[in-house]
Amino acid sequence: CGVFGVYKDKDAAFLTYYGLHALQHRGQEGAGIVTSDGMHMKIRKRRGLVSEVFHEEHLKDLQGIHAIGHVRYATAGGSELENVQPLYAKLLKDGFAVCHNGQIINAHNLRKKLEAEGSIFQGSSDSEIILHLIQKANGTFLEKIKEAFSQIEGAFAVLVLTKDSLYAIRDAKGLRPLSFASLNEGVCVSSETCAFQVTNADYIDDVAPGEIIGFTPKGMIRTHYTTACDHHMCAMEYVYFSRPDSELDGINVHNARKRSGMIMAKRDKDIQADIVVGVPDSSTSAAIGYAEQSRIPFELGLIKNRYVGRTFIKPTQEQRERGVKMKLSAVRSIVADKNIVLIDDSIVRGTTSKRIIQLLKEAGAHQVHVRIASPPICFPCIYGVDTSSYEELISARMNVDELCAYLGADSLRFLDIHDMKEAFHTEKLCCACFNGAYVTDLYDYQSIIERK
Ligand code: 5GP
Ligand code: SF4
Ligand code: MG
Numbered sequence: 164c165g166v167f168g169v170y171k172d173k174d175a176a177f178l179t180y181y182g183l184h185a186l187q188h189r190g191q192e193g194a195g196i197v198t199s200d201g202m203h204m205k206i207r208k209r210r211g212l213v214s215e216v217f218h219e220e221h222l223k224d225l226q227g228i229h230a231i232g233h234v235r236y237a238t239a240g241g242s243e244l245e246n247v248q249p250l251y252a253k254l255l256k257d258g259f260a261v262c263h264n265g266q267i268i269n270a271h272n273l274r275k276k277l278e279a280e281g282s283i284f285q286g287s288s289d290s291e292i293i294l295h296l297i298q299k300a301n302g303t304f305l306e307k308i309k310e311a312f313s314q315i316e317g318a319f320a321v322l323v324l325t326k327d328s329l330y331a332i333r334d335a336k337g338l339r340p341l342s343f344a345s346l347n348e349g350v351c352v353s354s355e356t357c358a359f360q361v362t363n364a365d366y367i368d369d370v371a372p373g374e375i376i377g378f379t380p381k382g383m384i385r386t387h388y389t390t391a392c393d394h395h396m397c398a399m400e401y402v403y404f405s406r407p408d409s410e411l412d413g414i415n416v417h418n419a420r421k422r423s424g425m426i427m428a429k430r431d432k433d434i435q436a437d438i439v440v441g442v443p444d445s446s447t448s449a450a451i452g453y454a455e456q457s458r459i460p461f462e463l464g465l466i467k468n469r470y471v472g473r474t475f476i477k478p479t480q481e482q483r484e485r486g487v488k489m490k491l492s493a494v495r496s497i498v499a500d501k502n503i504v505l506i507d508d509s510i511v512r513g514t515t516s517k518r519i520i521q522l523l524k525e526a527g528a529h530q531v532h533v534r535i536a537s538p539p540i541c542f543p544c545i546y547g548v549d550t551s552s553y554e555e556l557i558s559a560r561m562n563v564d565e566l567c568a569y570l571g572a573d574s575l576r577f578l579d580i581h582d583m584k585e586a587f588h589t590e591k592l593c594c595a596c597f598n599g600a601y602v603t604d605l606y607d608y609q610s611i612i613e614r615k
């Protein structure tokens with residue numbers, strides 16, 4: 164998912180629309196915006212893409228100088244409308260709204276406890292827990308947020324809007340990204356910095372792990388809800404999720420990917436190939452890096468139909484397979500009779516790579532040497548990424564040689580964890596889906612992880 168918010172700007176709803184549009188790659192199942200004019204709050208949310216959910220008249224109707232918005236990618240909870248965000252709740256005579264990217268991993272316990280105490284849940288999404296915890300907590304609104312988040316474990320970037328304040332909160336491990344920027348008289352907050360360019364905002368800083376930043380009538384407040392902070396940005400944010408023009412923890416995503424391609428080329432001293440082809444779009448940066456380092460020309464051997472959404476983000480396997488076919492074509496005149504280095508960012512289920520190798524061979528490619536710009540994904544992610552069971556993960560079932568044969572590739576290599584950290588210029592990464600080193604206690608997920 165992606166979150167975006169604006170504090171104190173007369174065009175809050177329009178700017179939030181542009182921000183969410185720049186974050187559309189983070190989720191395509193639903194979108195919503197809530198605004199406040201200082202007294203009253205207004206909300207609109209629907210299933211669908213940002214441009215489908217909001218037309219000009221809707222944005223004009225969302226009056227206010229503050230806003231928060233969300234693009235949804237369903238993980239916990241289905242894709243029903245009641246799970247589309249922002250979520251809104253009453254608190255005494257006023258209301259507040261919440262947008263959440265990530266996954267609460269002690270949701271089961273928290274929900275049971277809240278229900279036992281009388282809270283009534285509307286949907287199945289874990290994000291609703293945040294609403295109830297805030298409602299239940301004591302003190303000023305900031306104290307309520309502190310109390311609520313000190314009970315929540317997992318991965319999250321959260322925005323909370325009241326009628327006159329906006330709060331940005333990040334999980335204690337820094338798993339999900341969240342940054343803020345200055346905007347005329349106000350500020351905006353975003354999952355990714357790429358959204359600051361469309362809104363003409365100037366990047367200020369990241370929300371730190373375990374931090375709450377409040378934008379309030381009294382000014383900006385920075386405080387922590389926990390001292391047990393650590394920094395492990397999700398490695399897959401660099402590998403796949405984020406847009407290449409975003410900076411994650413100060414590191415540009417395109418450059419990080421490009422360096423991963425360069426390192427893979429260095430490891431391939433012996434390779435004989437005519438062209439380097441990247442799987443568009445998320446592998447293009449790594450393919451450029453590979454080509455630059457190896458001096459094998461980068462070619463557009465695969466073309467993407469840009470009117471098809473991200474294949475992975477379609478919930479069923481059948482939809483995903485059809486998605487790959489609609490989405491990619493091999494360019495016969497470029498690939499015929501060639502030995503190809505094919506760069507992809509990651510292998511999850513193996514559907515995409517297998518199909519692409521087939522496409523390239525059907526178009527006359529001679530050899531296809533597959534290079535994956537991340538390590539094999541052998542463990543489920545419990546932090547809000549939809550790679551959630553061993554059965555789905557092909558690298559949990561096959562070693563590299565078996566997978567190479569299954570894919571029909573002429574050779575297959577992955578980037579190793581050490582090289583990935585070198586490429587991304589950071590050690591502060593979560594690598595749990597590669598090595599099983601989860602960065603939190605497991606809570607609800609103990610049994611899923613242990614099945615191995
Ligand atoms: P699969 O191996 O499951 O067919 O697909 C992997 C491809 O899907 C990758 O190349 C990547 O570009 C894309 N993808 C889409 N969503 C995700 C995701 O959540 N995680 C990963 N690792 N890859 C994803
Ligand atoms: Fe990201 Fe993998 Fe960690 Fe999940 S397990 S947060 S996908 S690095
Ligand atoms: Mg891909």
